[in-house]
Amino acid sequence: MLKSRIIPCLLLRDGGLTKTEKFKKGKYIGDPINAVRIFNDLAVDELIFLDIDASKHKVVPAYDVIRELTSECFMPFAYGGGISTAKQIEQILKIGVEKIVINKIALDNRDFVAEAVKQFGSSTIIVGIDVKKNFLGKYFVYDHVKTQTTNEQVIAYAKEIESLGAGEIFVNNVDRDGVCNGYDTTLISQVSKNVGIPVIACGGAATIEDFGAAVKSGASAAAAGSIFVYQGPHKAVLISYPNVADLEKVLK
Amino acid sequence: MIHIVDYGLGNLGSIQNMLSRLGVESLIAEDPAMLQDAQKIILPGVGTFDVGMNNLERLGWREVLDKKVQAEGAKILGICLGMQLMTKRSEEGTLPGLGWISAITKKFTFEATSSYKVPHMGWNIVQVAKESRILEQTNDEKRFYFVHSYYVELENKKETLGTTNFGGSFCSAFEVGNIIGVQFHPEKSHKFGMQLLRNFADN
Numbered sequence: 001m002l003k004s005r006i007i008p009c010l011l012l013r014d015g016g017l018t019k020t021e022k023f024k025k026g027k028y029i030g031d032p033i034n035a036v037r038i039f040n041d042l043a044v045d046e047l048i049f050l051d052i053d054a055s056k057h058k059v060v061p062a063y064d065v066i067r068e069l070t071s072e073c074f075m076p077f078a079y080g081g082g083i084s085t086a087k088q089i090e091q092i093l094k095i096g097v098e099k100i101v102i103n104k105i106a107l108d109n110r111d112f113v114a115e116a117v118k119q120f121g122s123s124t125i126i127v128g129i130d131v132k133k134n135f136l137g138k139y140f141v142y143d144h145v146k147t148q149t150t151n152e153q154v155i156a157y158a159k160e161i162e163s164l165g166a167g168e169i170f171v172n173n174v175d176r177d178g179v180c181n182g183y184d185t186t187l188i189s190q191v192s193k194n195v196g197i198p199v200i201a202c203g204g205a206a207t208i209e210d211f212g213a214a215v216k217s218g219a220s221a222a223a224a225g226s227i228f229v230y231q232g233p234h235k236a237v238l239i240s241y242p243n244v245a246d247l248e249k250v251l252k
Numbered sequence: 253m254i255h256i257v258d259y260g261l262g263n264l265g266s267i268q269n270m271l272s273r274l275g276v277e278s279l280i281a282e283d284p285a286m287l288q289d290a291q292k293i294i295l296p297g298v299g300t301f302d303v304g305m306n307n308l309e310r311l312g313w314r315e316v317l318d319k320k321v322q323a324e325g326a327k328i329l330g331i332c333l334g335m336q337l338m339t340k341r342s343e344e345g346t347l348p349g350l351g352w353i354s355a356i357t358k359k360f361t362f363e364a365t366s367s368y369k370v371p372h373m374g375w376n377i378v379q380v381a382k383e384s385r386i387l388e389q390t391n392d393e394k395r396f397y398f399v400h401s402y403y404v405e406l407e408n409k410k411e412t413l414g415t416t417n418f419g420g421s422f423c424s425a426f427e428v429g430n431i432i433g434v435q436f437h438p439e440k441s442h443k444f445g446m447q448l449l450r451n452f453a454d455n
Contacts, residue, residue, distance in 0.1 A: 002418060003375045003395075043442050045375055046397075071269050074442040076397055096265035098399075098440065121299075123371050123399055167371075196369065221374075244393075 004251050005045040005221035006211055008228040008241065009202055010035060012051040012081065015065050019225055020052070021178035023130070023144060029229050029237045032065065036072045039228075042241040046076040048101065048170070048200075048223055050128075054082025055104040056145050061088055063095065070096035080128055084112075086119055093120065101170060103128035104145050107152070110164060117165035126200070127161045128170040129154065131187060139187055142174050154187070155194050162195045169199050170223065176204030178226055183210055185217040192218025208242045212250035254278040254453060255290040257317070259307040261333065262296030266439040267449075274446060276453040284316040291326050292452070293317075296439075297333025301357065301402070302345035304337050314350070321352060327430045329386075329452050335426075335433030336404060344402050352431055354407040360418070368419040371401045378414040378424050378436070385455040386432055387413055387425060389447050396424075396436035396444055403435060 010032065011018050017035055018026045032049070039047060049069060054061060061082045070077060079092055080101025089100050100120070106113050106127045116125050130142040132149045139154035158169055171191050173184040181204055188201045198220035205211060205224035214222040231238040254271060256264050258280050271278040278294075281287050295317075297304055308314045320326040330338050339349045342357035349357070362368045378394040380387055387394065394414070403422040406412060414425035416435070424435045432452070438445030 002372065005374050040442055070265070074266075074270055074273070074440065074445065076399075076440050094265070096263055096269065098263070123373060167373075198369065198373070 003045070004211075004215045004219070005200075006242070006247060007046045007048055007200065007221055007223040008039060008044055009048040009050065009223040009225050010229075011225065012049055012062070012065065013053050015062065017229070018052070019178060019229055023052075023147075023174050023177055025178075026052075033068055033072055035229075035239055036069055038239045039241065040072065040074055042239075043244075044075060044241050046078070046221070047073060048078045048080070050079075050101060051081025052144070055084075058082075061092060063091065066092060066097060067095050078126055080126070086116060089116060089120055093124065099124055099126055099167075101126045101128045103130065104143070106161065107141065107143060107150065110160065113161060113164040113166055117167075122165050122167040125166050126168040126170050127166045128172065129158060129161070131171060131173050131184075132175060133173070133184075133187075139190070144174075155190060158191050158195050162197050166197065168197055168220075169195060171199055171201055173203040179204065180206035180226055182206060183214045183217070183219075183222070185213055188214055188217040188219050208246060208250050211247070212252075215251055253290075254292045254294055255281045255287055256294045256296065257287075257313060258282045259304070259311055259313050261299040261304055261307060262331075263298055263439065264296060267294060267296055267331075270439045270446060270449055271453070274450055274453065276449070284312045287316050287320055290320060293320065293326055293328040294452075295328060295330045295334035295337065297331060297335075297337065298399075299333055300344055301333065301336060301342040301349070302347045304333050305345070305347040305349060308337065308350070317350070321431060325430050327452070328432065330431075330433040331439070332400060332435060332437060335435055336402060338431060338433055339404055342402060353404075353411070353426065353428055353433070355404050355426075357402050358405050359402050362419055366419065371399055372418045373399045375441075376416050376418065376424075376436075378416055379421075381412040381415055382410075382427075384413050384427055386427060386448060386451050388451055389444065391444065391447075394444055396434075396438065396441040398424075398436045400435060404433065
């Protein structure tokens with residue numbers, strides 16, 4: 001039986017690893033290459049690296065950093081950040097990355113998603129959707145570059161992304177980011193019910209039981225940041241990953 | 253020395269990265285002539301069947317590979333599409349395959365309401381069907397990373413090395429003499445994949 005994937009999602013800023021809270025602050029937590037080496041030894045399922053400033057600062061992906069990361073990464077690896085052309089995707093795949101996360105460009109230009117899927121294959125393209133809940137409890141897509149909520153309703157947007165051929169959807173609740181109060185299971189279940197493609201849930205994981213909750217809500221994979229890089233109430237930096245037996249218990 | 257066939261499809265960099273981590277010498281063969289002295293070959297592949305066969309034929313790989321594998325008995329490991337290309341044909345395309353193995357490549361088909369979604373993507377277990385050097389692992393459980401929509405169906409089930417369950421059991425590894433095929437990606441399966449590539453290099 002296929003296992004639900006548990007994925008560390010690591011954020012890059014100026015070539016270093018950072019961890020945010022609600023998409024803000026950003027605390028430096030170390031060297032990404034070192035982190036990849038540790039995650040290799042810990043035998044993680046998959047890794048997602050997102051350069052959180054690239055689109056905002058309109059810079060091209062940091063190919064040198066990506067190259068260094070892939071040379072140490074012996075598990076499936078997804079990269080996102082600053083992607084705006086097919087040429088960039090081609091270059092990143094050539095370096096040895098399996099999957100590409102696109103976020104801002106998908107929001108601005110739906111044709112790009114369809115083109116990328118056509119050229120690189122559905123299982124290569126993950127579309128990242130950042131989500132905010134309004135005061136009426138409705139979910140809207142958040143634009144992390146403009147730092148504002150859009151008029152796009154999340155379910156409709158997710159369905160559209162699926163119809164464009166994307167292989168997976170990465171759903172991140174902005175207000176859960178880095179606050180460790182559990183996944184937004186309502187959001188996960190609403191999105192998963194409405195699309196047939198795998199949903200990767202992100203935002204809020206504090207304990208490994210949270211992974212179980214995300215999967216029970218319909219997610220194919222659970223991604224997280226803090227839980228894999230911090231330890232203890234004072235958030236001391238310590239890279240970790242639960243062992244297979246413990247994961248199997250909560251994912252049953 | 254392991255020769256990795258560069259026929260325009262596949263994550264050669266990842267395979268070479270893992271081999272160099274293992275301290276195994278490898279070479280990316282960009283031209284069929286580079287296989288002249290090859291004794292161990294990896295046929296990778298990410299992409300579609302017909303594009304793969306077309307590239308093998310058009311770039312002159314087929315003739316050289318047939319000679320190396322069938323006449324000279326060079327050891328070859330096919331990964332993912334590389335495994336499927338070794339069969340007679342595939343439901344994914346119309347071109348004949350390399351035909352080294354009595355097998356065809358079939359598509360996963362599930363009801364729309366099924367909980368099984370294609371592609372089969374993620375980590376899954378390989379159950380050993382037959383003792384072999386290639387699947388020998390220090391870990392009891394053999395976990396590998398898969399991404400595929402098609403699978404190999406062998407005519408002679410005795411050639412199966414390992415099976416995997418995905419809405420039913422399918423052949424995830426076979427060995428026929430000097431020809432080995434694996435449906436998963438050892439180069440993306442960290443310690444499990446490293447052990448497999450180490451076994452291929454050592455035996």
